[in-house]
Structure formats: C-alpha cells, structure tokens
Amino acid sequence: MNIAENYPLLHTINLPEDVRKLSRAQLIPLSKELREFLTHTVSLSGGHFSAGLGTVELTVALHYVYNTPKDKLVWDVGHQAYPHKILTGRKERMPTIRTKGGVSAFPKRQESEYDAFGVGHSSTSISAALGMAIAAENKGEDSRMVAIIGDGSITGGMAFEAMNHAGAIDANLLVILNDNDMAISPNVGAMNNYFTKIISSKLYSSVREESKKVLSGLPSVWELAKKTEEHVKGMIVPGTLFEELGFNYIGPIDGHDIDMLVDTLRAVKGLSGPVFLHIVTKKGKGYAPAEKDPLAYHGVPAFDRTKDCLPKAAPSPHPTYTQVFGRWICDMADKDQRLLGITPAMREGSGMVEFSECFPKRYFDVAIAEQHAVTLAAGQACQGAKPIVAIYSTFLQRAYDQLVHDVAIQNLDVLFAIDRAGLVGPDGPTHAGNFDYSFLRCIPNMLVMAPADENECRQMLTTGYNYDGPASVRYPRGKGPGSTVNTDFSELEIGKAEIRHKGGRIAILAWGSMVTPALEVGKHLGATVVNMRFIKPLDEKIILEMAKSHDVLITIEENVLAGGAGSAVNEFLQAEQILMPVLNIALPDRFIEQGTREELLAECALDMPGILSRIEDFCA
Numbered sequence: 051m052n053i054a055e056n057y058p059l060l061h062t063i064n065l066p067e068d069v070r071k072l073s074r075a076q077l078i079p080l081s082k083e084l085r086e087f088l089t090h091t092v093s094l095s096g097g098h099f100s101a102g103l104g105t106v107e108l109t110v111a112l113h114y115v116y117n118t119p120k121d122k123l124v125w126d127v128g129h130q131a132y133p134h135k136i137l138t139g140r141k142e143r144m145p146t147i148r149t150k151g152g153v154s155a156f157p158k159r160q161e162s163e164y165d166a167f168g169v170g171h172s173s174t175s176i177s178a179a180l181g182m183a184i185a186a187e188n189k190g191e192d193s194r195m196v197a198i199i200g201d202g203s204i205t206g207g208m209a210f211e212a213m214n215h216a217g218a219i220d221a222n223l224l225v226i227l228n229d230n231d232m233a234i235s236p237n238v239g240a241m242n243n244y245f246t247k248i249i250s251s252k253l254y255s256s257v258r259e260e261s262k263k264v265l266s267g268l269p270s271v272w273e274l275a276k277k278t279e280e281h282v283k284g285m286i287v288p289g290t291l292f293e294e295l296g297f298n299y300i301g302p303i304d305g306h307d308i309d310m311l312v313d314t315l316r317a318v319k320g321l322s323g324p325v326f327l328h329i330v331t332k333k334g335k336g337y338a339p340a341e342k343d344p345l346a347y348h349g350v351p352a353f354d355r356t357k358d359c360l361p362k363a364a365p366s367p368h369p370t371y372t373q374v375f376g377r378w379i380c381d382m383a384d385k386d387q388r389l390l391g392i393t394p395a396m397r398e399g400s401g402m403v404e405f406s407e408c409f410p411k412r413y414f415d416v417a418i419a420e421q422h423a424v425t426l427a428a429g430q431a432c433q434g435a436k437p438i439v440a441i442y443s444t445f446l447q448r449a450y451d452q453l454v455h456d457v458a459i460q461n462l463d464v465l466f467a468i469d470r471a472g473l474v475g476p477d478g479p480t481h482a483g484n485f486d487y488s489f490l491r492c493i494p495n496m497l498v499m500a501p502a503d504e505n506e507c508r509q510m511l512t513t514g515y516n517y518d519g520p521a522s523v524r525y526p527r528g529k530g531p532g533s534t535v536n537t538d539f540s541e542l543e544i545g546k547a548e549i550r551h552k553g554g555r556i557a558i559l560a561w562g563s564m565v566t567p568a569l570e571v572g573k574h575l576g577a578t579v580v581n582m583r584f585i586k587p588l589d590e591k592i593i594l595e596m597a598k599s600h601d602v603l604i605t606i607e608e609n610v611l612a613g614g615a616g617s618a619v620n621e622f623l624q625a626e627q628i629l630m631p632v633l634n635i636a637l638p639d640r641f642i643e644q645g646t647r648e649e650l651l652a653e654c655a656l657d658m659p660g661i662l663s664r665i666e667d668f669c670a
C-alpha cells in the first residue's frame with residue numbers, strides 16, 4: 051500500500067497534532083482521503099465498516115478541535131473508531147486489525163494513549179467520561195471529556211444512569227449522539243422514535259440553516275451563549291428529554307458537514323456543564339454499497355471494493371450453531387403458541403431473522419438492553435409464556451443479577467440460547483464468552499448444557515425448552531463438527547452423559563466444543579472419552595464409574611478453569627473422598643487477545659495437539 055502516493059494528505063498525519071496544524075480548508079480533503087483509506091484497508095482485512103464510514107468527519111473534527119490525548123474521546127462500543135485509529139498513529143498497521151498481534155478491534159488503553167477507555171460492549175461511554183471528568187476536576191486538571199455514543203448504544207440503560215448522574219451534578223462533559231438511525235439492524239424503540247421525530251420535525255431543517263449561519267459567521271453569538279445558555283437552548287428543538295435531564299441539548303446538526311462540526315465543537319468546548327450534541331450521520335457514508343445496505347456492511351470479511359456486493363459464503367451442507375438455533379426456534383414456535391423470542395439488538399447474529407419475519411408478534415428486539423431482556427422474559431414466564439432469550443455469552447454478563455434475582459430465584463421457565471460461547475476470535479477479549487459455565491453453574495435451579503455437535507444442540511434446545519425452570523444451552527461461534535441435524539423434537543435425559551469411546555487407563559470427560567478434539571486424542575491414546583453434555587446437573591454416576599475403572603481423569607472444557615466444569619468434577623470427587631490423579635484442561639486465568647478461533651484454541655492448548663501434549667506430560 052503506497053500511502054504517500056495515494057493518500058498525500060493523510061500521509062502527513064501521524065498523530066492528531068498533525069491534524070491540528072492543517073488549515074480549515076484541508077479538513078475536507080483529509081476526510082475524503084481518510085474515508086478512501088478506511089475503505090481500502092477494511093477491504094483487505096475485513097472488520098467493522100459501515101459505522102466507521104459514518105464517523106469520518108466527526109473524527110477529524112474532534113481531533114482538530116480537542117487537544118487529544120489530554121482531552122479524552124470515549125468511543126462507545128468502539129466499532130466506529132477505525133478512523134480514530136488511523137489518525138492516532140496506527141494507519142500503517144490497519145490491515146492487521148483484528149488479527150493475532152495486530153491492531154485491536156476496539157479502542158484499548160494498552161494500545162494507544164489516544165484510546166481513553168477500553169470498549170467493546172455498548173453504553174459505557176457516558177459513565178466512563180463522567181468518571182474522567184470528575185477525577186480531572188478533583189485534580190484541578192483542565193481536560194475536556196467527550197463521550198461519543200450511537201443511537202443504538204444510547205438505548206442501553208447505563209447511558210441513562212450516567213446522564214441521570216451527570217445532569218444532577220452539572221458535570222463538565224460533552225455527550226455526542228451519533229444518530230444514524232441504525233443499530234446493527236434498524237434501530238428500534240421509543241427512544242429511536244423520539245430521535246426520528248426530532249430529525250423529521252420541521253424545526254430540524256430551519257435549525258440547521260439558522261445554526262449554520264450563526265456558527266459560521268458569528269462566534270460572538272457563542273460567547274454570548276456561554277453567558278446565557280438559554281440562548282443556546284433556543285436554537286434547538288424545544289423541550290427535549292435531554293434538557294430535562296440537565297443537559298444543554300444542541301442539534302440536530304449534519305454530522306458530515308465538517309465546517310459545521312468544527313464550529314459547533316469549538317463553541318460547545320467553551321460551555322460549562324453537561325452538553326448533549328445530537329449529530330445526524332449516515333451509516334455507510336461515502337461507499338455506495340454500504341450506504342445501500344449498512345447492515346450487511348456492519349461487520350465484513352475482506353471484500354473486493356470494486357464490486358457492489360460482499361463475497362457470498364460458500365454453500366455448505368452444515369449449518370452453523372446459530373443457524374441450528376434459528377431453525378429450531380421457528381420449528382418450535384410453529385408447534386407451541388406460548389413460545390416468545392427475545393433478542394437484545396442481535397437479530398442477525400443470534401439467528402433470529404426468520405423467526406422475526408414468521409412470528410412478528412412473538413418476536414421482541416428490545417434494543418441494546420440485556421438486563422431488560424432477561425427480566426422481560428421473567429415477566430412473560432410468570433404469565434405462562436415460554437420465553438427464549440437469544441443472547442451472546444459475553445452480553446449475558448450484563449444481565450447477571452436479572453438472571454439470578456428475576457429468573458432463577460423464582461425458578462421461572464426461561465430458556466437461554468447462549469451463542470458465541472468460548473473464544474470468539476477477532477473481536478478479542480471483550481467479546482469472548484469464557485466465563486458462562488462458571489457463572490451459570492453456581493446458580494441454583496439452572497440447567498446448563500453444552501452440545502458436542504449440531505444435532506445435540508437441537509436436542510438440548512428442546513430439552514431446555516421442556517424443562518420446567520431456567521435452562522441454558524451454550525454453543526460456540528461458527529460451525530460444529532458437522533453432524534446431521536434431525537428435524538424432530540427429541541430430548542436428552544437430564545444429567546445424562548454418553549460414552550463416545552471406550553479405552554483403558556485414562557478417562558477424558560469433555561464438554562461441548564471440546565468433545566471433538568477429545569475424541570481424536572482419546573482414540574490416539576486409547577483413552578475412554580465421555581461427552582458430558584451437562585455442566586449442571588453433572589452426571590455423577592458416570593464420574594464415579596470412570597473414577598473406579600480408570601487410573602487418571604482428564605476434564606476438558608472451553609471455559610476458564612475457575613468455577614467451570616472441571617472444578618465441578620473436582621468438587622464432586624472431593625465430596626466423595628475419591629483421591630486420584632485429575633488433570634483439568636481449560637482456558638487459562640487471563641484474558642485471551644484476538645486471533646482466529648483456531649489460533650486462540652491452539653494458543654490455549656485446547657486443540658488436538660495441545661490437549662495431547664498436556665495429557666502426555668501429565669501421565670509421563
């Protein structure tokens with residue numbers, strides 16, 4: 051990639067201070083080059099794309115106006131922060147994004163001093179920026195804190211908890227709402243309707259024009275505004291929710307108009323107290339296929355930028371686990387009218403598209419609101435419905451209290467279809483689902499299952515659905531070993547494991563994704579291999595049998611060791627006063643960085659060669 055030749059202005063930008071040296075007139079060509087460079091590098095690497103296309107001008111304007119890194123930019127989620135990464139010293143390395151050892155998927159404090167806060171999960175930015183503002187003021191430090199949050203991410207309750215606080219203490223904080231009317235899929239909810247109302251109100255266009263005049267020509271008006279903040283309020287749609295929360299609401303303004311952005315940011319930088327700046331952008335801006343289909347271009351594989359569509363996935367007879375769930379929920383919904391399906395803003399990723407289309411009245415996208423999703427399900431279950439919460443393992447962490455307090459204590463009949471469990475790969479540690487065995491199995495009443503293959507996934511979903519109480523099935527990202535998935539509703543006996551291979555001295559107890567490599571190892575070593583299926587309840591009978599008839603027990607799971615399935619076996623053996631050599635193979639007690647799933651499994655010695663060598667070392 052010849053940056054100097056193809057991106058002459060961007061080439062001169064190593065750090066934001068270089069942006070600040072540019073003339074106002076150069077900001078438009080810089081934005082153009084930045085967008086082209088972003089498109090070029092993401093077409094090589096894959097990654098999050100359409101959101102970043104929409105934040106190009108905002109990123110340039112922010113680094114132009116604010117004195118980063120002393121002033122802090124806190125990007126919510128961080129999938130829209132690729133332009134920020136490019137302007138903050140990482141442009142040459144962008145093609146490595148999300149690869150092992152490469153630039154990380156999201157802002158990360160360890161990676162750059164310009165990444166003020168580590169992100170990946172949504173709706174944290176306002177709390178974090180507020181914390182920074184309070185601490186800076188306490189130190190007597192004059193730095194400005196800016197939270198940049200999308201219209202999807204602001205639907206998360208935390209964002210409102212933070213504004214509730216900021217508004218009350220009159221904190222010096224700028225919240226920028228980047229409103230593109232999209233989450234990953236089209237944004238939903240009353241808040242979204244409210245934003246649409248503001249934007250489509252007649253006032254928006256006139257405010258836009260008026261603001262433009264005021265902002266471009268008359269900085270003194272802003273001087274005045276500082277003194278009489280009511281005036282600023284007068285420039286906006288009156289009576290906004292955010293004003294009631296104690297914020298000075300400004301906007302909506304065009305988030306692709308760089309002059310307007312720079313003027314507005316300069317003006318609000320001088321204001322004291324919490325300010326809420328509402329900008330309107332287009333997700334996918336400037337790359338026609340992404341503008342047309344921002345959902346498809348939210349996260350992309352490498353692609354040919356000269357074509358107007360993404361590469362088609364190779365046809366495969368084997369569905370992913372997500373697809374197995376998507377098929378099953380439609381089949382079960384056909385059969386049982388009581389079934390209700392819930393997703394916290396992850397319709398596509400969780401395999402709910404067909405269900406949403408076939409059963410619109412029984413489908414609930416609750417926006418990015420995991421806590422609400424779980425308690426909503428609890429409420430539905432109280433009325434005799436059969437709710438299913440389809441959720442990524444990492445995002446279920448958000449709703450732990452709801453799981454315990456609202457669902458499990460009341461032994462309510464909710465099924466959790468937990469996707470992206472274990473190592474997810476390129477998104478890195480923020481998105482890994484490495485803890486769910488541990489945090490689920492300690493909850494009384496919970497049924498915790500992990501399928502060894504696709505057909506077992508379907509059977510477990512049916513088993514969990516028919517179980518009278520909280521149940522969970524957790525499965526990894528992508529495909530399994532490729533079993534044929536039946537279309538029936540067969541169930542598994544609860545708490546019953548199955549022996550997959552009979553052998554001699556060594557017995558391997560494996561869960562979920564680890565059954566396949568365990569089988570390979572078992573066959574190689576002549577060991578017994580058990581597909582344990584249940585993390586809770588454990589098949590204690592089979593553990594006793596294995597302990598009696600083997601010299602060594604090995605447990606293998608794709609979850610951290612602490613509190614996981616191997617720990618459950620250890621607890622049981624201890625309770626039974628069985629003393630024998632036991633090796634627990636699990637994820638280590640550290641956060642695993644990004645890479646492909648295969649690379650990470652190998653790094654953690656959870657692939658066939660890794661497992662084999664750990665067992666050989668142990669038994670030597």
Ligand SMILES: Cc1ncc(C[n+]2csc(CCOP(=O)(O)OP(=O)(O)O)c2C)c(N)n1
Binds near residue numbers: 101202230234395448
């Ligand atoms: C707690 C949490 N739930 C779900 C997600 C998955 N997720 C990532 S981006 C996104 C949509 C965000 O929408 P918005 O904030 O409007 O940003 P945009 O992509 O439109 O720029 C979702 C649901 C997440 N990162 N964190």
Ligand SMILES: CC(=O)[C@@H](O)[C@H](O)COP(=O)(O)O
Binds near residue numbers: 127527
């Ligand atoms: C930023 C974010 O949280 C999502 O976009 C996430 O990266 C999706 O992950 P999957 O690709 O596994 O659905």
Ligand SMILES: [Mg+2]
Binds near residue numbers: 228230231
């Ligand atoms: Mg959005």
